[in-house]
Amino acid sequence: MSFQELGLSDSVLHGIQRMGYVDPSPIQLRAIPVILAGHDLIASAQTGTGKTAAFGLPILSRLESPQHLPRCLILEPTRELAMQVETAFRDFARFMHLEMALIYGGVGYGKQKETLASGCDVIAATPGRLLDHLQQGTIDLSKLEVLVLDEVDRMLDMGFLPDVRRIVEQCPKKRQTLLFSATVPDEIGRLAAWCLNNPEKIEIGAQRSPADTINHALYPVAADQKFDLLIALLERTDFHSVLIFSRTKDGADRIARQLKTQNHSVAVLHSNRTQIERVEALEGFKNGRYEVMVATDIAARGIDIAGVSHVINYDVPQHPEDYVHRIGRTGRAQNVGDAFTIMTAEELPHVKDIERFIAQKVPRLKLDNFDYIYSAIFNEDSVTAALKGAKGVRTHKGTSFGGSRKRRR
Ligand code: AMP
Numbered sequence: 001m002s003f004q005e006l007g008l009s010d011s012v013l014h015g016i017q018r019m020g021y022v023d024p025s026p027i028q029l030r031a032i033p034v035i036l037a038g039h040d041l042i043a044s045a046q047t048g049t050g051k052t053a054a055f056g057l058p059i060l061s062r063l064e065s066p067q068h069l070p071r072c073l074i075l076e077p078t079r080e081l082a083m084q085v086e087t088a089f090r091d092f093a094r095f096m097h098l099e100m101a102l103i104y105g106g107v108g109y110g111k112q113k114e115t116l117a118s119g120c121d122v123i124a125a126t127p128g129r130l131l132d133h134l135q136q137g138t139i140d141l142s143k144l145e146v147l148v149l150d151e152v153d154r155m156l157d158m159g160f161l162p163d164v165r166r167i168v169e170q171c172p173k174k175r176q177t178l179l180f181s182a183t184v185p186d187e188i189g190r191l192a193a194w195c196l197n198n199p200e201k202i203e204i205g206a207q208r209s210p211a212d213t214i215n216h217a218l219y220p221v222a223a224d225q226k227f228d229l230l231i232a233l234l235e236r237t238d239f240h241s242v243l244i245f246s247r248t249k250d251g252a253d254r255i256a257r258q259l260k261t262q263n264h265s266v267a268v269l270h271s272n273r274t275q276i277e278r279v280e281a282l283e284g285f286k287n288g289r290y291e292v293m294v295a296t297d298i299a300a301r302g303i304d305i306a307g308v309s310h311v312i313n314y315d316v317p318q319h320p321e322d323y324v325h326r327i328g329r330t331g332r333a334q335n336v337g338d339a340f341t342i343m344t345a346e347e348l349p350h351v352k353d354i355e356r357f358i359a360q361k362v363p364r365l366k367l368d369n370f371d372y373i374y375s376a377i378f379n380e381d382s383v384t385a386a387l388k389g390a391k392g393v394r395t396h397k398g399t400s401f402g403g404s405r406k407r408r409r
Helices: 011-018 026-036 051-063 077-093 110-118 125-138 154-159 161-169 186-195 223-236 248-262 277-287 322-327 345-357 379-387
Strands: 041-044 070-075 100-102 122-125 146-149 175-179 200-203 214-220 242-245 266-269 290-297 310-313 337-343
Touching: 026 041, 026 051, 026 146, 026 200, 026 214, 026 310, 041 077, 051 070, 051 077, 051 122, 051 146, 051 175, 070 077, 070 125, 070 154, 070 161, 077 100, 077 277, 077 290, 100 110, 100 125, 110 125, 122 345, 146 186, 154 161, 154 186, 161 186, 223 248, 223 337, 248 266, 248 290, 266 277, 277 290, 310 322, 322 337, 322 345, 337 345, 345 379
Parallel strands: 041 175, 041 200, 070 122, 070 146, 100 122, 146 175, 214 337, 242 290, 242 310, 266 290, 310 337
Antiparallel strands: none
């Protein structure tokens, strides 16, 4: 089925054409008719599947004529995602006359208040700042028609659900609500039961598995050689742009500093940086000024950066879902990407968790001509046996080999 047959408005179809989209993606095929019909929706889809257009295109088709009153609110867990969604909406709606507003924290209120006062049809926001505006009376949601709660599992992780509930309480009871979440644990199920009305449910693909356009591999190494291996991987890889994930903000800063000394152009993205720095990092990485971006998981979910050729996990993610999200930053929209994960003996339990979660074994690779020093990780069976034998050492996520939470770098 084509976009033309889905019942979207002419101006939205015109916008899609300009975007260069030819065929709807599976989530778009399923979600667009449901949203156009005005139903509530709870949906899960892998990242990079075209989720934003899946809700953006039908919402914009329904809004059609401008009223400059907030009729659609999209809540996102991070400022970057809010920015990305607002940009996508502007692109889809380029042949319409709707006004968009972007509301997030970490910046002054002045410009946001001006935008809101001059009237807008669609708001993309993070919950905290939106609540501030509601409390100050600078946003009125009484005319809201569509509420989108995006990346709700991430909002749960970040402790935003109470804020989300407070916002929902200020929305009109008669509205359309769309909830997107990779997983639906009990807490999100309860939120959905409370704020959705008889929703349609859509699940696209096996949400646990990485896109099959991604080649992913593990590189076992001694903890003391992690950085050397990272440098060697970068040297031997013909990359266009590479996103490196670090578990901690300090780690991200440290890796970036060291890479700069190796003459790489590097951006850093984590939540301790100012909003101006975050925007500059992301923009610079997107437009090619930086060939490398080092980030914490703030960049893992949903951020759409065209042409990330490689993802390198400097640390094994502690939550298996984060592995899927992180490596999902490459191989987006049918492009092929490579994802490497550097792994030390103490991280083996996390690797096992990931492999159980994605139900596949990730190949272990050794880099040719790299001067490896011995590590127990080269004999995984003995590490596993040691883990089982070690008293008091639990092998589930959050606990590292040897009982120490401190990582060596
Ligand atoms: P998303 O999952 O919304 O972050 O989208 C991932 C990427 O796919 C974005 O760069 C979109 O512009 C792109 N995209 C979304 N839908 C389509 C489509 N039907 N055809 C081609 N590209 C698309």
